[in-house]
Amino acid sequence: MSRTGPTAPELSDATLAAEGITVRLSGRAILDDVSFTIARGEFTGLIGANGAGKTTLFRVILGLQRPTSGRVRIDGSDRAGHRVGYVPQKFLLDPDMPVRGRDLVGLGLDGHRFGVALPSRSRRRLVDEMLEAVDADRFGDARVGQLSGGEQQRILIAHALISRPKLLLLDEPLANLDLRSAQEIVALLARITREQQISVLISAHEMNPLLPVMDRVVYLAGGRAASGTAQEVVRSDVLSALYGHHVDVLRVHGRIIVVAGTGHDEHAASDGSADGAVEIV
Amino acid sequence: MHQVLRAIVEPGFFSSSPVQLAAAVGGVVALVAAAVGLFTVLRGQAFAGEALGDIGAAGGSSAYLIGIAPLWGFVGIAVAAAGVMEMIGIQRARGRDLATGIVLGAGFGLAALFLYLGTTFDNTTGATVTILFGSIFALDRAILPAALVLGALALAIIIACYRPLLLSSVSPDLAAARGVRIRWIGSLYLIALAVAVALSAVTIGAILSTALLIGPAATALQLTSRPGRAIAVAGLTGLGAMWLGLLLAYDSYDWPPLHHGWPVSFFVVTLVLIAYLAARVLAPRGARR
Numbered sequence: 001m002s003r004t005g006p007t008a009p010e011l012s013d014a015t016l017a018a019e020g021i022t023v024r025l026s027g028r029a030i031l032d033d034v035s036f037t038i039a040r041g042e043f044t045g046l047i048g049a050n051g052a053g054k055t056t057l058f059r060v061i062l063g064l065q066r067p068t069s070g071r072v073r074i075d076g077s078d079r080a081g082h083r084v085g086y087v088p089q090k091f092l093l094d095p096d097m098p099v100r101g102r103d104l105v106g107l108g109l110d111g112h113r114f115g116v117a118l119p120s121r122s123r124r125r126l127v128d129e130m131l132e133a134v135d136a137d138r139f140g141d142a143r144v145g146q147l148s149g150g151e152q153q154r155i156l157i158a159h160a161l162i163s164r165p166k167l168l169l170l171d172e173p174l175a176n177l178d179l180r181s182a183q184e185i186v187a188l189l190a191r192i193t194r195e196q197q198i199s200v201l202i203s204a205h206e207m208n209p210l211l212p213v214m215d216r217v218v219y220l221a222g223g224r225a226a227s228g229t230a231q232e233v234v235r236s237d238v239l240s241a242l243y244g245h246h247v248d249v250l251r252v253h254g255r256i257i258v259v260a261g262t263g264h265d266e267h268a269a270s271d272g273s274a275d276g277a278v279e280i281v
Numbered sequence: 282m283h284q285v286l287r288a289i290v291e292p293g294f295f296s297s298s299p300v301q302l303a304a305a306v307g308g309v310v311a312l313v314a315a316a317v318g319l320f321t322v323l324r325g326q327a328f329a330g331e332a333l334g335d336i337g338a339a340g341g342s343s344a345y346l347i348g349i350a351p352l353w354g355f356v357g358i359a360v361a362a363a364g365v366m367e368m369i370g371i372q373r374a375r376g377r378d379l380a381t382g383i384v385l386g387a388g389f390g391l392a393a394l395f396l397y398l399g400t401t402f403d404n405t406t407g408a409t410v411t412i413l414f415g416s417i418f419a420l421d422r423a424i425l426p427a428a429l430v431l432g433a434l435a436l437a438i439i440i441a442c443y444r445p446l447l448l449s450s451v452s453p454d455l456a457a458a459r460g461v462r463i464r465w466i467g468s469l470y471l472i473a474l475a476v477a478v479a480l481s482a483v484t485i486g487a488i489l490s491t492a493l494l495i496g497p498a499a500t501a502l503q504l505t506s507r508p509g510r511a512i513a514v515a516g517l518t519g520l521g522a523m524w525l526g527l528l529l530a531y532d533s534y535d536w537p538p539l540h541h542g543w544p545v546s547f548f549v550v551t552l553v554l555i556a557y558l559a560a561r562v563l564a565p566r567g568a569r570r
Contacts, residue, residue, distance in 0.1 A: 062458050081460065088452065091452055091455075097322075098501065099506075100506050107448045111455075114441050141506070
């Protein structure tokens with residue numbers, strides 16, 4: 001199901017248009033007719049519990065997973081993955097591996113090309129600019145594996161941005177960060193979205209850190225999606241229809257708490273953040 | 282001064298034909314193993330390299346049995362085994378251990394059979410030691426062009442695939458999102474690994490081949506944070522260990538207890554270990570150069 005509010009962008013203007021995406025893997029629908037659009041320069045949160053289909057949706061947008069039906073259009077093009085920057089969920093590199101932050105950022109520029117990168121002043125300047133843009137110039141010469149989680153996120157964001165994408169995808173970038181680092185990353189992403197007029201789609205199972213900067217929410221539950229502003233989507237009637245049973249939405253001190261019903265429902269059960277019956281989203 | 286030099290470099294070292302051949306082949310092998318080995322370490326596939334060396338022993342010993350140069354046996358079976366590993370699924374961490382374990386077991390089983398048959402029928406009792414521990418001073422001259430071509434092939438793969446290989450070694454997810462065909466790159470890399478292991482096996486033996494693959498790369502990790510420099514440092518370390526090992530082995534001809542020379546492989550492997558330990562001690566904690 002799809003829900004687009006009055007602020008929905010025109011299709012022609014959209015950086016990303018997902019049109020009726022369905023993905024079935026061994027008979028099970030991972031994504032079920034997911035449609036939404038993201039306008040240029042919009043900051044969008046992809047909210048849902050683990051197993052809701054967020055990573056699969058990213059793989060479709062990146063062109064790594066063919067949808068069973070439906071299609072994505074990115075900046076008017078049918079080529080999935082075209083002009084998309086990506087920050088993956090799991091990133092593990094041993095601390096003693098000889099790869100510096102700036103090496104990884106440089107690979108964002110030309111890591112898909114064959115051969116060895118010849119040292120050039122313009123390439124070096126581009127990497128320096130990008131490290132500065134994400135406030136990573138201090139630790140750009142340190143090994144990636146020795147950086148903290150927040151520092152690694154900045155390097156990965158620079159890696160994704162250096163090829164000048166129209167759309168930036170981030171898979172749970174806040175998952176393993178402390179509150180302060182998470183806030184800094186969110187502020188950085190909001191600034192980049194504004195400055196460079198690119199669109200951001202960021203997945204999270206916890207939406208509250210994103211509320212101050214989020215233009216739009218795509219809410220995934222059981223493979224189905226609802227999209228619009230947080231006011232339009234995160235409501236009891238909309239989420240109840242999405243989940244297929246009654247859901248309460250509480251707004252307390254500027255935070256949103258979603259109480260997803262029965263306790264044996266897959267959404268609440270798969271998320272460790274609440275006591276089974278109540279889920280704080 | 283001249284006396285000291287004579288004591289270090291025994292007379293006839295540089296003019297000896299087997300020494301020249303060993304230095305040429307050993308030099309090529311050390312450089313190739315170091316360049317490939319850095320990616321082996323980055324990709325966490327050291328165990329896979331060891332397994333390829335061990336199954337290479339089956340290839341080397343079967344080559345003995347049918348009377349062709351062991352190098353071709355090593356290369357043929359290592360490349361085939363790399364293909365099997367790729368099929369079982371070396372991309373996934375669990376698949377990696379499974380693939381490696383299966384190939385390792387099969388390799389030793391076959392090697393045991395072929396070495397047994399070889400020594401029983403042929404009375405070439407030296408075959409077992411040669412295959413497992415190497416015999417670089419007893420190389421056939423015909424091996425030099427073959428080693429050069431194979432070494433160039435492995436280096437060409439590494440250089441041609443350098444960027445996508447580095448990115449997919451750091452993170453397969455990032456590489457896939459960037460449009461890198463990670464399975465293709467991984468397969469090409471496995472061919473380079475199989476060739477490098479086969480070349481190492483011919484020079485310092487099937488069992489010790491991992492030392493030349495992993496040791497210099499591990500040394501380089503201690504000394505530099507840059508991938509390009511790490512390959513250079515690993516190459517120099519490998520080359521140094523190989524050539525110094527040859528020199529010491531040549532010197533050792535009149536050493537006790539046998540006055541018959543100590544094996545080159547022992548010196549090479551020991552020197553690699555010393556280089557690694559020295560780098561660990563000398564490198565500033567968490568070297569960031």
